Each structure stands twice: as structure tokens, then as C-alpha cells.
Amino acid sequence: MNIVETVDVKKTYQQGKVEVTALGGVSLSIQKGSFVALAGPSGSGKTTMLNMIGGLDSPDSGRIIVNGNALESLSQAKLAGLRLHNIGFIFQAYNLIPVLSALENVEFVMLLQGIPSAERRDRAISILDDVGLEGTYNRRPAELSGGQQQRVAVARAIVSNPSIVLADEPTANLDSKNGKGLLEMMRKMNEEKKVTFIFSTHDRMVMDYARRLILIRDGLVADDEVRET
Amino acid sequence: MTAIVIGVWSMIFLGALMRGMTDQMVKNGISTLTGHIQVHHKGYRNDPVIENSMTDPRQVVSILEKTLPSDLRWSSRVRVNAVVSNARHTAGITFVGINPSQEAEISFIGTAITQGRYLKDDDTYGIVVGKALAEKFGTKSGRKMLIMSQDTDKEIASRAFRIVGIFRAEMEATEKQFVFVTMQAAQRMLKMKNGISEISLVLPDAKDVDTVAASLRSVLPAVNYEVLTWRELLPFVTAYLNIYDGFIFIWFIVVFIAMGFGIVNTTLMAVFERIREFGLLKALGMKPWWIIKEVLTESFFLLIIGMIIGNALSFGSVFALSRTGIDLSAFASGSEYFGISRVIYPAVYMYDVIMANLVVFVLGLLVSVYPAVKAARFTPIEALAQT
Numbered sequence: 001m002n003i004v005e006t007v008d009v010k011k012t013y014q015q016g017k018v019e020v021t022a023l024g025g026v027s028l029s030i031q032k033g034s035f036v037a038l039a040g041p042s043g044s045g046k047t048t049m050l051n052m053i054g055g056l057d058s059p060d061s062g063r064i065i066v067n068g069n070a071l072e073s074l075s076q077a078k079l080a081g082l083r084l085h086n087i088g089f090i091f092q093a094y095n096l097i098p099v100l101s102a103l104e105n106v107e108f109v110m111l112l113q114g115i116p117s118a119e120r121r122d123r124a125i126s127i128l129d130d131v132g133l134e135g136t137y138n139r140r141p142a143e144l145s146g147g148q149q150q151r152v153a154v155a156r157a158i159v160s161n162p163s164i165v166l167a168d169e170p171t172a173n174l175d176s177k178n179g180k181g182l183l184e185m186m187r188k189m190n191e192e193k194k195v196t197f198i199f200s201t202h203d204r205m206v207m208d209y210a211r212r213l214i215l216i217r218d219g220l221v222a223d224d225e226v227r228e229t
Numbered sequence: 230m231t232a233i234v235i236g237v238w239s240m241i242f243l244g245a246l247m248r249g250m251t252d253q254m255v256k257n258g259i260s261t262l263t264g265h266i267q268v269h270h271k272g273y274r275n276d277p278v279i280e281n282s283m284t285d286p287r288q289v290v291s292i293l294e295k296t297l298p299s300d301l302r303w304s305s306r307v308r309v310n311a312v313v314s315n316a317r318h319t320a321g322i323t324f325v326g327i328n329p330s331q332e333a334e335i336s337f338i339g340t341a342i343t344q345g346r347y348l349k350d351d352d353t354y355g356i357v358v359g360k361a362l363a364e365k366f367g368t369k370s371g372r373k374m375l376i377m378s379q380d381t382d383k384e385i386a387s388r389a390f391r392i393v394g395i396f397r398a399e400m401e402a403t404e405k406q407f408v409f410v411t412m413q414a415a416q417r418m419l420k421m422k423n424g425i426s427e428i429s430l431v432l433p434d435a436k437d438v439d440t441v442a443a444s445l446r447s448v449l450p451a452v453n454y455e456v457l458t459w460r461e462l463l464p465f466v467t468a469y470l471n472i473y474d475g476f477i478f479i480w481f482i483v484v485f486i487a488m489g490f491g492i493v494n495t496t497l498m499a500v501f502e503r504i505r506e507f508g509l510l511k512a513l514g515m516k517p518w519w520i521i522k523e524v525l526t527e528s529f530f531l532l533i534i535g536m537i538i539g540n541a542l543s544f545g546s547v548f549a550l551s552r553t554g555i556d557l558s559a560f561a562s563g564s565e566y567f568g569i570s571r572v573i574y575p576a577v578y579m580y581d582v583i584m585a586n587l588v589v590f591v592l593g594l595l596v597s598v599y600p601a602v603k604a605a606r607f608t609p610i611e612a613l614a615q616t
Contacts, residue, residue: 051610054512056512056608056609056610056613057608057610076516076517077516077517077518080511080514080515080516080517081514081516083512083513083514084513084514084515084516085514087514089512089513091613095509095512095613097506097509108513109513109514112513112514112515112519113514156513
């Protein structure tokens with residue numbers, strides 16, 4: 001069953017007086033439970049593709065269907081609802097809320113979902129334990145290392161049991177040891193919780209972890225390889 | 230926040246000063262021989278000549294005694310235009326014959342004597358004059374003044390009176406305008422027998438003016454008498470009060486417009502500073518309406534805190550001036566033209582306080598909608614791209 005489907009998605013940006021084509025017509029089908037890497041050099045269009053799938057940006061033309069929802073037909077509020085209940089995001093720069101503790105950052109999405117306080121707390125603690133952050137619950141992002149911050153971001157992304165987790169260069173700001181640890185953790189969650197992971201990268205080591213590697217170059221799918229790893 | 234505090238303070242405090250000014254105007258007007266209600270002979274209001282006096286006030290007095298509550302104070306007067314002169318000067322004045330003990334209860338004159346003494350009921354030739362008039366005439370207590378006016382025979386009547394006391398009033402014009410003698414002295418000089426010009430009433434509660442006036446109109450024959458309230462007797466003050474009610478609303482709006490720019494500016498700055506945060510919240514699934522609610526909630530608390538401080542400051546300012554007031558003696562001649570006292574005491578009206586707070590709160594939230602909607606409209610990508 002396809003959880004994400006894109007049909008001839010095109011997107012151009014205006015940079016000063018120059019029009020830059022980010023996506024030149026990308027068609028993809030991604031099955032539920034996949035662990036997919038969108039790979040390619042900088043500026044190839046992989047981040048744009050992730051943003052489109054997450055409904056953070058809209059295409060100039062083409063269709064994107066996520067979990068059976070055609071994104072072009074959804075209002076901003078419904079798109080926000082889709083992200084809240086179905087999609088988890090992991091950003092390259094972590095994007096944690098600096099004034100909240102690790103625990104509160106993880107709880108925040110559940111707060112938006114209206115989950116009761118006690119349940120929120122239990123689930124947030126449990127997921128922070130799963131990502132190896134026992135004892136750091138009350139630390140603010142500034143008091144955590146880059147690796148720990150990214151783990152909090154992962155915990156935040158998966159705590160509400162989304163169908164898909166979109167990760168934009170999740171290891172870009174981590175050293176290789178922390179990067180590997182993060183990927184191991186993401187793959188474990190993919191295997192155990194059957195969460196679909198789609199992540200962008202240009203790092204060979206990260207690509208090696210992917211079970212499907214989609215190579216994007218100049219805004220087009222240059223290669224699509226399904227592998228056993 | 231500062232804009233809100235200053236806005237609320239200026240609305241309440243300056244409003245209280247203006248209310249104080251109008252209250253003083255009304256109070257001065259009422260205590261300067263107007264009272265809350267006056268009863269005249271028909272036609273006296275339009276033509277206050279001696280021919281329009283009440284020649285036999287006994288019927289009116291008897292009706293008043295039966296109709297009016299016992300705690301209501303009133304007094305009869307003779308009041309005619311006259312000329313006062315001494316060896317040096319001559320001036321037009323209002324010659325007032327009063328019952329000294331009754332008059333002292335309803336007008337300023339009972340407590341206004343600063344030199345000499347107040348009139349006694351049996352003062353046949355005693356006169357009380359204002360300080361400004363005495364200075365202008367270069368006279369003082371113990372000296373004589375000549376009063377001339379038309380009597381009931383349409384002849385010029387004149388009589389010399391000896392100054393027994395000098396009074397001070399809120400306004401210099403009052404000191405120059407009125408001279409007081411006893412009722413009997415005035416009636417004798419003007420050959421009025423028991424005639425009087427007016428009956429002035431002062432009510433315990435000014436709110437009852439219209440009710441009492443209506444009940445008097447119903448019992449006094451309209452063919453012979455007219456009953457007028459202070460609003461009809463002081464048309465300038467009444468007009469000023471009406472203008473003031475409109476003016477204070479315009480004043481509130483003007484202050485709010487200045488303050489509104491401050492609120493929009495502050496809220497917009499706060500939104501732009503946190504644009505990445507809003508982008509992140511939207512990316513995580515926060516709906517646009519929730520962001521609007523969040524910004525409006527922040528504005529709500531900003532307004533509430535600003536209003537609390539602004540109210541505290543304005544009440545503090547009013548309290549600080551409640552005893553001393555603001556002394557406008559330096560501008561007395563200018564302010565007296567409008568009937569304003571030498572010293573203004575602020576007067577807080579709950580209606581003005583509620584109105585000022587409502588204007589700030591409701592319009593403050595309304596102008597916050599613009600930055601709130603702006604925050605909600607950023608796409609997550611636009612917002613997260615900001616550094």
C-alpha cells in the first residue's frame with residue numbers, strides 16, 4: 001500500500017531575477033513501512049521534495065497524495081491537522097523550542113493533539129528513554145549536545161505515532177558516531193513500530209542504511225534503487 | 230506596554246481633570262445664587278425687571294412648605310440690576326436682597342466673608358461687597374456706597390449703604406457683580422413691600438432636580454409662575470457639559486489611535502522576532518487559528534497588565550491632587566471667562582473609567598488581530614527560512 005504518491009510534481013523558485021527549477025516533474029510511490037533515502041547533491045531538490053510531501057510547501061503543478069489525502073485539496077488548517085496526526089518532522093537544525101525542556105519539547109505535539117497531561121508525560125518519558133536520553137528530561141536544548149538534541153527531535157517526531165517521519169539531513173550536524181547511532185535508532189523504530197521514514201541526505205554512510213535509495217539530480221529522479229541491507 | 234499605560238493614564242487622569250473642571254463650573258454656577266431650581270414670576274426669566282417680581286409670594290411660599298421635603302433648603306431673594314457708586318467710581322452691578330440666615334445655607338455668600346462680617350437679619354443699612362469691587366472702588370469696610378435702581382413706581386431709587394463685610398468668590402467676576410443687603414432693606418428701597426424676585430432651592434441630591442421641578446410645576450399655577458432648573462438657568466454651562474460628553478469620547482479615540490499604533494507596532498515586532506517559532510509550530514501541526522489565538526492571548530495579557538498599571542497610576546495621580554488641586558490663579562482672568570474655578574480638583578466618574586478601559590481593551594484586541602493574522606499566514610517554509 002502506497003503511503004506517499006507524487007505525480008509529476010514541479011516547483012520553481014525565484015532567486016532575485018533568476019528562476020530556479022527545484023523540481024522538474026517528480027513522480028514517486030512510497031510504500032507504508034519503507035525506510036527511504038532521497039539522495040543527491042546540494043540543490044538537487046531533495047529538501048523541496050520532503051517539504052512538498054510534508055505539506056510545508058505547495059507544488060506549482062502535479063499531485064501529492066499522503067495517506068490517501070490529496071494535499072492540493074486541503075486548506076492550511078487541514079494540512080496542519082494532517083501534519084499533527086500523521087507526519088513527524090526531523091529537521092537538520094533540530095528546531096527544538098529553546099525555552100522548553102527536552103520533556104516539554106516532546107510533550108508539545110501531544111499537547112496540540114489534546115492528550116491528557118498524565119498520559120503525555122508518561123509517553124514522553126518512555127520515548128526519551130527509548131532514544132537513550134534517560135535523566136535529561138529537564139534539560140533545555142542549550143544544555144544538550146548536538147546528538148542529544150537530534151535525539152529529542154526524533155523523540156518528538158515519533159511520540160505521537162505518526163504514519164510517516166520526514167527527516168531533512170538528520171545527521172548533517174552530527175559527528176559520524178552520533179550519526180550512526182541516530183540511524184540505528186531510526187531503523188529500529190522503522191522495524192519495530194512500522195513507521196515510514198523518508199529522509200534526505202548526501203552522505204554515503206547514511207545512504208547505506210536506506211532500504212530504498214532514490215537519487216535526485218537537478219530536480220528529477222535520476223535513479224531509484226530498492227536494496228536489501 | 231508603555232503606550233497602553235500612558236494611554237490609560239491620560240484617558241482617566243485627564244478625563245478626571247476635565248470632569249473636575251465641569252463639576253466646579255456646575256458647583257460654582259449653582260452656589261452663585263442659582264441653586265438647583267428657581268421659582269419666578271412668569272416672564273421674569275426673559276425680562277428680569279422689577280415689574281416682573283412676585284408681588285405677594287405668600288401663596289408660593291405656602292405651597293412650597295406643603296410640597297417640598299423638609300430637608301430641602303430654599304430662600305427668597307430680591308435681585309435687580311443697579312448702579313453702585315462712591316466718590317471715585319461708578320459700576321453696574323446686581324443688587325441682591327437676601328434673608329441672611331436662609332441664604333447662608335444655599336449659596337456661597339454664607340462662608341465667603343474674608344473681612345468684616347456677614348449680614349445680620351436686622352441690618353438696615355449694611356452691605357456686603359466683593360473684594361474685587363472694593364479694590365476697584367478703593368474702598369473698605371465701614372465706608373459707604375450709593376446704590377441706585379428703578380423702584381416699583383418706575384422712579385430712580387437710591388440709598389447709601391455702609392460696607393459691613395467683604396467677600397471672596399471662586400471667580401473675580403462674581404466679586405465684581407454682586408452686592409448683598411438684607412431683604413427688608415432692598416424691599417424698602419425699591420418699594421416692593423413684600424415682593425421678591427425669586428425663590429431659589431437647593432436639593433440634598435442633585436439627581437432629583439427634574440422630579441422636584443416637575444412636582445412644583447404641577448402645583449404652581451403656570452399662568453403666574455415659572456419653575457426653572459439650573460440647566461435652564463445656566464445655558465452656557467449646560468451647553469459646555471453637552472459638548473464635553475462628545476469631546477471626551479473624541480479624546481478617548483484620539484488617545485487610542487496613538488496607542489493603537491504602539492500596540493500594533495509592539496505586537497508586529499514580537500511576531501517578527503518569533504517568526505521561526507511560529508513556522509516551527511505550524512510545521513509541527515499547530516493550526517493557523519491557534520496561532521491567532523496565541524498572539525491575541527499575549528495581547529490580552531499585555532492589555533490587562535497595561536490597564537492595571539495605567540489605572541493604578543491614574544488613581545494615584547488623582548489621589549495626589551485630591552487635596553491641593555491644580556491652581557490656575559495665574560490664568561484666572563482667562564479661565565473665568567469659561568466659568569472655571571481658580572483651583573481644579575480632579576473628579577473620577579466610574580462611567581469614564583469603565584469607558585476608557587473598555588475602549589483600550591476592545592479596540593486593543595481588535596488592532597492585535599492584524600499582527601495575529603499576519604503570524605498565522607506565514608507558510609512554515611517562509612517562516613523557517615528566517616534567521
